[in-house]
């Protein structure tokens with residue numbers, strides 16, 4: 001690795017004890033010796049295995065559930081339905097007042113996506129749990145489903161989630177998150193060229209090598225220890241406490257060791273139901289996603305659609321940008337209202353544009369609920385923005401890298417969501433990229449600075 | 456369910472257990488014998504996290520029935536360090552930053568061990584081929600390939 005210390009040399013302290021020094025990772029010795037303890041490396045005598053009965057339909061009313069055959073299956077200890085869950089309707093971000101509660105731990109009366117958890121079976125062995133799950137009878141009345149965001153937003157579309165009432169998340173700003181900065185129409189009127197393009201992405205699965213799961217052990221003092229690979233320990237503890245209506249002091253979470261997360265393990269999905277199983281049976285419980293569940297059931301990155309309209313001058317300045325973004329939350333909110341909101345702040349990109357108009361919608365469809373994944377709300381936006389930047393440069397016959405220098409944000413520039421830019425480093429990154437990629441730009445760009453006045 | 460006896464050598468020590476017929480070697484090692492270094496990433500033979508060495512051959516323990524291992528000599532990553540001293544492969548994985556979440560690491564090291572036992576001076580292509588059954592979602596593989604090549608060099612220097 002090469003550290004280029006000439007950038008920011010005048011505003012940086014060197015000779016710090018830790019920063020800038022290579023340090024061995026504390027967890028690696030455990031990894032290479034096989035001693036690192038992942039949640040599934042905990043094994044308790046008498047441990048039960050939990051398997052889910054899942055919805056085979058994208059959208060259906062549940063007429064009835066019959067668990068009698070499953071309960072009789074050899075090895076089955078307990079079968080759980082919505083009735084057993086103390087506070088069955090929840091939403092993860094309620095902890096930071098982003099409601100309403102809109103998701104069921106176990107389906108109650110309705111399923112809204114194919115794969116939704118309906119009944120949990122606890123048995124002595126994985127195999128017995130699996131076999132018994134296959135004997136649960138659920139009578140469904142299939143309902144019309146909607147899979148496309150623009151279809152979902154049309155009047156008369158099937159309502160996916162009654163807790164919202166309409167197929168979009170209602171922000172305090174209305175049906176979408178809005179950014180208004182300058183006068184975008186005046187910007188378009190003044191522009192030499194206008195380019196409107198639309199960009200689309202599909203859901204993406206994180207595919208961690210270790211699947212999602214937890215092991216719960218009831219302790220002698222009426223507490224429950226939950227060994228989990230969650231990426232969000234305290235979110236999970238607090239949500240479990242709400243769902244189980246159990247004080248947090250009764251829950252002891254042990255984790256932090258995650259066999260790959262990438263954002264896919266920040267939802268609160270396996271822990272509450274496993275703790276409930278341990279409470280109702282008095283036995284340790286293991287709930288681990290199969291590889292198939294990891295790929296099909298765990299939240300993916302949201303599908304997005306992004307429409308960008310830019311006004312650009314012949315000299316390379318972008319003078320107006322209008323963006324409409326759509327984030328496909330699937331059937332439930334999870335982290336998507338937040339992801340869509342992040343997009344609203346991000347769509348101007350790392351560029352200073354004086355006239356900006358942004359609307360971003362968080363849309364509900366009958367698809368697998370999406371959630372966090374590495375820079376969610378931003379990553380797909382960056383793909384769209386940078387492709388758009390290349391197209392704009394081509395449109396005005398300018399070098400694409402020089403075009404970015406002209407528009408790059410620098411310290412002190414006001415961003416569209418009215419945060420002044422601080423600590424920008426885009427100019428310097430592009431200067432280094434220009435050198436590293438042997439993509440020369442005019443000398444005046446190599447002399448620019450993100451923070452030095454006049455440069 | 457009827458139990459069957461199994462007996463094998465694991466990292467040099469004798470093990471004997473009664474298991475349910477049909478138990479995979481992965482589950483027998485992890486749940487019965489307590490060696491959790493082989494990991495279950497898929498339980499269907501596609502990720503390599505469960506790789507172990509049986510009589511010198513690289514095997515997926517999730518697709519191996521424990522009862523077929525009677526009398527076998529089984530080695531896992533947990534038994535690789537000798538007297539608290541890391542094996543050159545383990546050392547190289549540490550130094551090359553070839554582990555991130557670490558979930559694939561024991562399987563990777565096992566696969567690399569079988570390669571180096573047979574081919575002490577492998578080419579890069581040999582390493583890629585030897586690790587091709589092991590999935591790593593974190594590192595992008597390059598540091599792992601470098602670690603194996605480094606370990607091979609360290610080995611041959613020691614031998615010289």
Ligand code: FES
Nearest residue numbers: 498500502503517
């Ligand atoms: S667990 Fe054996 S190959 Fe994945």
Ligand code: FES
Nearest residue numbers: 555559591592593
């Ligand atoms: S280090 Fe995470 S899967 Fe390889």
